[in-house]
Amino acid sequence: MTYLGWLFSSENWAGSAENPGIAQRLVEHLGYTALTLLIALVIALPLGAWIGHTGRGGLMVVGIANALRALPTLGLLVLLFLAVGLGLLGPLIALVILAVPPLLAGTYSGVANVDPSIVDAAKGMGMRGPEVLFKVELPNALPLIIGGVRSALLQVISTATIAAYVGLGGLGRFILDGLSQRDFPQMIGGSILVALLAIVADLLLGGLQRLLVSPGLQQRGAQAGPGRLRLIRGGAGTDRARAA
Amino acid sequence: MIEFRGVTKRFPDGTVAVHELDLVAEQGRITVFVGPSGCGKTTSVRMINRMIEPTSGELRVDGRDVLAGDPADLRRGIGYVIQQAGLFPHRTIVDNIATVPVLLGRGRREGRSRAMELMETVGLDPSMARRYPNQLSGGQQQRVGVARALAADPPVLLMDEPFSAVDPVVRENLQDELLRLQSELGKTIVFVTHDIDEAIKLGDKVAVFRVGGTLAQYDEPGVLLSRPVDEFVDTFVGRDRGYRGLGFLSSDTIPIGELPTVGLGDPVPEQGWHAVLDGERRPLGWIDGGHRPGGATVSEGDVVPGGSLYPVGSGSLRGALDAALSSPSGRGVAVDADGRVAGSISADDVLTALPDARRHDPAA
Ligand SMILES: Nc1ncnc2c1ncn2[C@@H]1O[C@H](COP(=O)(O)OP(=O)(O)OP(=O)(O)O)[C@@H](O)[C@H]1O
Ligand SMILES: [Mg+2]
Numbered sequence: 001m002t003y004l005g006w007l008f009s010s011e012n013w014a015g016s017a018e019n020p021g022i023a024q025r026l027v028e029h030l031g032y033t034a035l036t037l038l039i040a041l042v043i044a045l046p047l048g049a050w051i052g053h054t055g056r057g058g059l060m061v062v063g064i065a066n067a068l069r070a071l072p073t074l075g076l077l078v079l080l081f082l083a084v085g086l087g088l089l090g091p092l093i094a095l096v097i098l099a100v101p102p103l104l105a106g107t108y109s110g111v112a113n114v115d116p117s118i119v120d121a122a123k124g125m126g127m128r129g130p131e132v133l134f135k136v137e138l139p140n141a142l143p144l145i146i147g148g149v150r151s152a153l154l155q156v157i158s159t160a161t162i163a164a165y166v167g168l169g170g171l172g173r174f175i176l177d178g179l180s181q182r183d184f185p186q187m188i189g190g191s192i193l194v195a196l197l198a199i200v201a202d203l204l205l206g207g208l209q210r211l212l213v214s215p216g217l218q219q220r221g222a223q224a225g226p227g228r229l230r231l232i233r234g235g236a237g238t239d240r241a242r243a244a
Numbered sequence: 245m246i247e248f249r250g251v252t253k254r255f256p257d258g259t260v261a262v263h264e265l266d267l268v269a270e271q272g273r274i275t276v277f278v279g280p281s282g283c284g285k286t287t288s289v290r291m292i293n294r295m296i297e298p299t300s301g302e303l304r305v306d307g308r309d310v311l312a313g314d315p316a317d318l319r320r321g322i323g324y325v326i327q328q329a330g331l332f333p334h335r336t337i338v339d340n341i342a343t344v345p346v347l348l349g350r351g352r353r354e355g356r357s358r359a360m361e362l363m364e365t366v367g368l369d370p371s372m373a374r375r376y377p378n379q380l381s382g383g384q385q386q387r388v389g390v391a392r393a394l395a396a397d398p399p400v401l402l403m404d405e406p407f408s409a410v411d412p413v414v415r416e417n418l419q420d421e422l423l424r425l426q427s428e429l430g431k432t433i434v435f436v437t438h439d440i441d442e443a444i445k446l447g448d449k450v451a452v453f454r455v456g457g458t459l460a461q462y463d464e465p466g467v468l469l470s471r472p473v474d475e476f477v478d479t480f481v482g483r484d485r486g487y488r489g490l491g492f493l494s495s496d497t498i499p500i501g502e503l504p505t506v507g508l509g510d511p512v513p514e515q516g517w518h519a520v521l522d523g524e525r526r527p528l529g530w531i532d533g534g535h536r537p538g539g540a541t542v543s544e545g546d547v548v549p550g551g552s553l554y555p556v557g558s559g560s561l562r563g564a565l566d567a568a569l570s571s572p573s574g575r576g577v578a579v580d581a582d583g584r585v586a587g588s589i590s591a592d593d594v595l596t597a598l599p600d601a602r603r604h605d606p607a608a
Contacts, residue, residue: 115333117326117328117330118330118331118332118333120295120326120330121324121326121330121331121332122332123295123319124293124295124319124324124326124330125319125320125324125343125344125347125392126316126317126318126319126320126321126344126347127316127347128316131347136332136334139334140332140333140334142334214333214334214335214376215376216333216334216335216336216376216377216378217333217334
């Protein structure tokens, strides 16, 4: 009950000059997440599309992505802190490294797994490479690409709490401060906010997916459902492991 | 016109799929490639639009070497229909059909209005325009595939087993429609199938391939049936080829004989088979004359269904023979262009006319 009290206190939302409230932390958290995702998309989308389209270097990239996935984010953050010092750059790099693999895997496998007879028909009709990619492969890969975005988003939202470790803001502050001050309502309230944010963001992306993906592919989009659930569970698990 | 001159395709793994192919697919005609699985039909047809490049030899489409220009430009000028249609699942039917016109820069609006026209041409209800391929039956998808290949009005059409995935009834339907379309459009069509009956029905000329990618025989279908060059073609053309060959012989010389007829409501004839006619002199069936215990007039319940009808002036010997054989009386009913009874024919007449028809047949 007490952490619900913490969550619904308008004082906690507004905060004060020296002690920012939930509203500001939420905006900071969203800011880190958006920036991370933007950078990761700029890296992973063209790379994944190119590899999927040409079929070249696929194994290597999947290997590297999997290796990156295995890196412990907190350890990476400490390493980056030693390398680049305090500030946004360290956590940003760590988060981007976290977000790239699912985006890359989604884009690559989405493009590579488009039915070969459809790609063949596209070429047979006289589409050139870029036309095949943009008019046929990417639209057909969209369900898997958005699946990758959803899983990256979940991981980034839950892991962006690490920004607090290097003195930055975001919802991680409540978890970290709550822990050090033995203020459990604050700590649990902060965790709940992170989880809620992740759920809302995922629902929004789900809606976006229904808007963006061609109705002719919606059945395949629905098949991505179980995979997404698995990712949510995975995301929550890693979140707990990291917060502990 | 499509010319193969000594065209060979050897794949990197050493497989020779097509060996020294010499063949001309004539302008405005349907040329069918037929043969057992793996004999190089698909490879041959895909070399025409350069989806596969020949290893050696020369391949020209309307005089132009396929290897000369840009492959994408070549393909935009050649319609291509593949098995299972290969439609784009993310695009509506109308946008699928408009693909090539849009690629050619004609604009989406123009492409779509052209697509709507084509839907009608291939017999698709325009209300399907906004549907997606997964909402169509296999036969409908194939029609969309044909419409899509025709959209930019290419002079050449390549069709690789386009009807093999649909059931026999739909298939026959699609074949008939293709023949109707072709009589209007006059495209140069190369059609691949492994079904000899389909080949014989559709082809102006049929190329029979044997495994190893060599041409066994290239002839008009009637010649293929009457004079296969060797045992392989003979076996491949299959059973009943003598009978099926009658389908390519003109029946103009068959004499049309008398036909005893009777109308509905007339008294039942004393004896023998009579054709029952309606008021317009169209045949309804047959009645076997003789004493009836109850009524003395012909009622609909007495009519025995007739066999196939023989159209005077447009039929083949095969049609004539079938009309005679399928009739309960042993005499086939001959009808004129309006479907009115013109007389009768017998199986003996057909056989008597056979030597004469053979002599007059340019193919034989
Ligand atoms: N890319 C390839 N690499 C190696 N061999 C190939 C390749 N494509 C086809 N072949 C071989 O070439 C031969 C001819 O193949 P093709 O697809 O032209 O046969 P087809 O007559 O169309 O057969 P089907 O009726 O089964 O479609 C086959 O032996 C096939 O295994
Ligand atoms: Mg084939």
